[in-house]
Amino acid sequence: MQNDTLANNRDAWRVGILFSRSGVMRIPQSEHFFGTALAIEEVNAAGGILGRPVEPIAYDPGSNPAAYRELAERLLIDDGVQIIFGCSTSAERKAVLPSIERWNGLLWYPSLYEGFEYSPNVIYTGAVPNQNSIQLARYLAGRHGSRIFLIGSDYIYPRESNRVMKELVDAAQGEIVGEEYFPLVLADRTFDATLDRLCRIRPDAIFSTLVGEAGIAFYRQYAETKLFAAGIPIASLTMAEGELAEIGGERAVGHITAAPYFSTVATPANRQFSERFRAKFGEGCPISMYAEAAYCQVHLFAQALAACGTTTPQVLAREALGAEFHAPQGVVTIDPDNNHAYVTPRIGIATADCTFRIVHEETEPVKPDPYLVSHDYDQGGFAPSAPGRPGVQDISA
Amino acid sequence: MMDLRILRELRDLRVLIAHPHDGDGDELVRQLRRIGCDVSHVWPAAAKASERADVVFFLVEHESATQRGFSYDDTSLTRIAVVNAESPLTLRALMDARAHAVIMKPIRPIGILTNLVLARSLQSYEAKLSSKVAKLEETMKSQRLIAKATRIIMAKESISENEAYTLLRRQAMKKRVSMASIADAVTRAEELLEGIRNAP
Numbered sequence: 001m002q003n004d005t006l007a008n009n010r011d012a013w014r015v016g017i018l019f020s021r022s023g024v025m026r027i028p029q030s031e032h033f034f035g036t037a038l039a040i041e042e043v044n045a046a047g048g049i050l051g052r053p054v055e056p057i058a059y060d061p062g063s064n065p066a067a068y069r070e071l072a073e074r075l076l077i078d079d080g081v082q083i084i085f086g087c088s089t090s091a092e093r094k095a096v097l098p099s100i101e102r103w104n105g106l107l108w109y110p111s112l113y114e115g116f117e118y119s120p121n122v123i124y125t126g127a128v129p130n131q132n133s134i135q136l137a138r139y140l141a142g143r144h145g146s147r148i149f150l151i152g153s154d155y156i157y158p159r160e161s162n163r164v165m166k167e168l169v170d171a172a173q174g175e176i177v178g179e180e181y182f183p184l185v186l187a188d189r190t191f192d193a194t195l196d197r198l199c200r201i202r203p204d205a206i207f208s209t210l211v212g213e214a215g216i217a218f219y220r221q222y223a224e225t226k227l228f229a230a231g232i233p234i235a236s237l238t239m240a241e242g243e244l245a246e247i248g249g250e251r252a253v254g255h256i257t258a259a260p261y262f263s264t265v266a267t268p269a270n271r272q273f274s275e276r277f278r279a280k281f282g283e284g285c286p287i288s289m290y291a292e293a294a295y296c297q298v299h300l301f302a303q304a305l306a307a308c309g310t311t312t313p314q315v316l317a318r319e320a321l322g323a324e325f326h327a328p329q330g331v332v333t334i335d336p337d338n339n340h341a342y343v344t345p346r347i348g349i350a351t352a353d354c355t356f357r358i359v360h361e362e363t364e365p366v367k368p369d370p371y372l373v374s375h376d377y378d379q380g381g382f383a384p385s386a387p388g389r390p391g392v393q394d395i396s397a
Numbered sequence: 398m399m400d401l402r403i404l405r406e407l408r409d410l411r412v413l414i415a416h417p418h419d420g421d422g423d424e425l426v427r428q429l430r431r432i433g434c435d436v437s438h439v440w441p442a443a444a445k446a447s448e449r450a451d452v453v454f455f456l457v458e459h460e461s462a463t464q465r466g467f468s469y470d471d472t473s474l475t476r477i478a479v480v481n482a483e484s485p486l487t488l489r490a491l492m493d494a495r496a497h498a499v500i501m502k503p504i505r506p507i508g509i510l511t512n513l514v515l516a517r518s519l520q521s522y523e524a525k526l527s528s529k530v531a532k533l534e535e536t537m538k539s540q541r542l543i544a545k546a547t548r549i550i551m552a553k554e555s556i557s558e559n560e561a562y563t564l565l566r567r568q569a570m571k572k573r574v575s576m577a578s579i580a581d582a583v584t585r586a587e588e589l590l591e592g593i594r595n596a597p
Contacts, residue, residue, distance in 0.1 A: 101505070118431055118506045338431045371432045371510070373404045 012055035013048075013311060015040075015301075016075035016105075018086030018096070019294075023063025024184050024212035027242045028290040029088050032110055033058070034281050035294030036085050041280070043302045050309055054302070057081060063212070065095040072096040076103035082311045083108070085298065088290070089211065090114060090157045097122070106313035108301060110293035112237055112259070114160035115370035121313055123320055124340040125297040125332065126289075127260050129164045130369045132237050135345045136207075136258035137168035137375075139360060140235055145204030146174020151194065151218065154181040158209030161237065164375050165207050171375075177203045186214050191221045199225055205256075206234045215239060216246045223251035233349075240288035244354040252350045260343035261329040262356040263287040270328035286354065289329075296327040300334065331365055340368030403517045408433040410517075413450035415442035415466050416479055424504040425454060425479070432510055442466025447474065452513065454479055457494060459486035469494050472527045475520040477512055479504070497523075539577035546580035549587045 017036055019029040037056075044053045057079050061067035068087060075081045076099060084100070087093040088111045100107045100121045107119075112126040140148065148169050152158025158181065166176055178201055180194055198206065210218050215238065222228050228251075235256040241263050244252045263274060263286070273295065277287050304319035305311065321336035333342040342365035348356025412434045416422040422438060429436045437450075447453055447467035452475040455466075467474060478491050481502035491499065497516035500508060543565065550561040565583070569576045 097507075116510070118428065120506065337427075369433075371407075373401065373407060 011052045013052055013083075013305065014055045014057060014079065014081050015311075016072075016079065016081040016084040016086065017056050017058035018061055018068060018071055018075070018084055019058075019088065020063040021060045024214070025063040025088055025092075027212070027216075027246060028111070028238070028240065028288070029063075031240070031242050031286065031288050031290035032085075032088060032294040034277070034285065035110070035291035035296075036298055038277055038280055038291075039295045039298030039302075042276070043298065049302050049305045061092070065089075065091045068092045069095040069099055072099045072105070073103070076100070076105050082106060082313055083301065083316070085110070085294065085301075087111070089155070091155050093117075093122075094156075104313055106311075106317055108297045110290065110297050112289075114157050114164075115372065116160070117370065118338055120317065120339070122339060123297065123300070123317065123334060124368075124370070125293045125300070125334075125343075126341070127237075127343050127345070128340060128368050128370045128372075129161065129375060130372050131260065131343050131345050131366050132258040133161060133164045134168065134375050135347060135360065135362070136235055136237065136256070137165060137172070139256070139258070139347050140205050140207075141169075141172040141174065144233065146172045147177050147204045148174060149178040149198060149201060149203040149206045150176060150209075151178075151180050151206060152182070152209035153184050153211050153214055155184070157211070161209045162207070167375055177201050182210065182214055184212060184214060186217060189221070190214075191218050195221060195225055199227060202227065203232065205232060208234050208236045209238070211238050216243055219243070219247045219252055219255065223247075228254075239350075240290060241286035241354055241356070242288050242290070244350055244356075245284075245286050249350075249352040249354040252354070253352050255350045257348050257350070257356060258345065259289040259348065260345060261289040261292040261327075262346060262348045262358055264348070264355050264358055265329055265346070267328060267330060269326050269330075273328040292328050296325055296329075296332050299327075300325050300332070333365065335368050338368060338370055340370050342367055403514055403521070406517075407513070410434045410451045411449055412436045413447055413453045413467075414438040414440075415447075415453055415455040416440060417456065421479070421502050421504040424506065425509065428504075428506040428509045429454075429513075431506075432513070439466070447471075451475060452477065452516070454500075455494070456480075457487060457490050457496070458482075459484070459490060472520075472524045475513075475516045477516050539575070539580070542577050542580040542584060546583040549583055 019033040020026055021030055021033060040054050040056055043049060048054060059071040061071050072084060075084055082105050084105055085108045087096060087109055090113050093109055097119060101119060105121060107122045109122055110125050112132060115128040146169050150162045152162060169176055182190060208215060208218060219234060222234060231254055233254050233256050237258055239257050274287055300320055300323050304316050304323055308315050308319040320334050322334060324331055324333045330344045335342060344365050345362045346358050347360040348358050351357050412429050414422060414425055414436060417440050426436050426438050442455060443466045453467055454477045457478045457480050476494060476496045477498045478494060478496035479500055479502060480487055497519045498512035500512050546565060547558060547561045550564055551558055565576060565579055569579045
């Protein structure tokens with residue numbers, strides 16, 4: 001992101017941005033990037049923070065975890081930046097974490113992930129499994145059945161997500177009828193054999209943790225099968241509006257995603273956010289959970305910085321813990337117990353116009369429980385300090 | 398599917414932190430609460446506090462300074478040492494405590510769950526081995542007693558080893574006690590008779 005007038009401003013708050021605009025993860029991460037850019041522009045248009053503008057320094061790690069580490073160190077050491085908005089996959093986040101801790105930065109991480117992490121140097125604003133997997137499994141068991149086929153990319157997020165899904169399917173007396181993993185970078189027609197197997201097995205639903213281009217390729221090939229014609233859905237925690245646009249709306253109709261945000265969320269904050277997003281990036285630019293979480297965390301950062309006046313990670317993080325933002329998805333709060341965010345779980349069904357019809361949403365934000373091992377249907381997550389069980393609203397009837 | 402029993406039980410664990418109330422102690426408490434354990438923080442270490450604990454995180458300094466609020470021989474207690482030096486005296490104190498895992502100061506949240514899980518796994522294996530050893534020792538003792546009693550009966554009754562053994566076993570079944578206790582009674586009676594015979 002170039003901005004010559006701000007780049008010369010010695011009073012600017014300099015922040016780093018590490019999202020891939022190229023490589024296999026370019027779709028979700030471009031949306032992270034756009035959400036971040038929009039929020040920084042809004043903060044600057046409103047007079048900056050304590051009268052000083054935010055000056056972003058952005059690098060493109062090209063979807064390569066090693067490049068994330070290298071570029072995070074460049075930001076922290078050479079550029080002298082303490083705040084980084086960045087990373088999408090767990091492999092990327094785990095690559096930068098030692099550097100972030102060693103050079104004392106504060107990473108704002110906007111993606112869903114599998115949990116089992118806490119660093120005082122990270123604020124996590126995406127969903128963890130008690131905020132998306134439980135809701136998705138419950139929905140699948142209720143609407144489609146519990147014979148589930150698992151397909152994923154071969155790294156930590158898919159394997160952990162599938163562990164949780166297996167447990168939930170077990171609890172529903174269901175059956176895992178297949179489990180396959182694929183590399184992030186694929187050859188053509190990689191899924192032919194898997195699709196043949198799927199047609200023979202005929203599961204009630206497929207749970208896909210294929211990310212990036214692999215996911216898009218799978219959904220496209222799946223659209224040619226008789227299972228797609230029969231309405232057997234692929235369920236996911238990562239397939240958002242940008243991916244639907246890439247797959248082609250007609251070829252993704254009926255597939256299911258669990259996420260805290262869809263572009264169709266009916267809140268006043270979302271209407272304003274969507275208008276500004278479209279005005280800046282164009283009518284055709286998809287708006288997704290990736291853009292929304294990235295947007296939201298920049299505003300949380302700006303609020304905290306306005307309150308404490310320093311980018312020293314410990315001081316800023318202390319200010320951010322417990323902070324609230326009226327985000328497009330609803331109120332998002334950073335949980336002081338674990339640096340993760342209270343978010344509002346939703347289930348969406350893909351429609352031909354590349355958006356989601358929301359069929360289920362919780363009535364209030366759910367406390368994050370990143371270290372929850374055993375998931376079951378009755379559990380909205382363990383919440384010692386939260387008031388009672390979160391309410392559930394089924395709006396698909 | 399891998400065995401996740403230890404992970405599933407984490408939220409039922411009662412964890413005692415025997416560490417001063419400082420930044421490291423508080424960081425440890427917060428991370429264990431994030432994991433979901435039932436945590437109590439006591440300093441100085443007190444014997445009573447460990448009675449209800451499944452796991453203790455305890456500060457190890459050089460031997461004389463290490464506070465012992467619990468037994469190093471308790472096979473039901475998982476012991477995780479917190480150390481801030483790698484000096485020979487600290488290392489000796491660590492071995493004396495028979496720690497199942499170690500975390501280094503300054504405390505970082507990453508690594509605590511890993512050490513907790515590893516320590517639980519080692520302690521449960523160690524407890525299993527100890528109880529197996531105790532059972533084997535008991536069996537060996539019984540075998541020795543039975544062999545001795547069998548020899549006594551063979552001599553007294555002038556019968557074969559097999560016959561003597563069968564007699565013993567029949568008695569044990571009739572009286573509904575273990576063969577070892579019958580054998581014990583026989584050998585004690587024999588010793589008593591010996592004593593009377595040899596009395597001046």
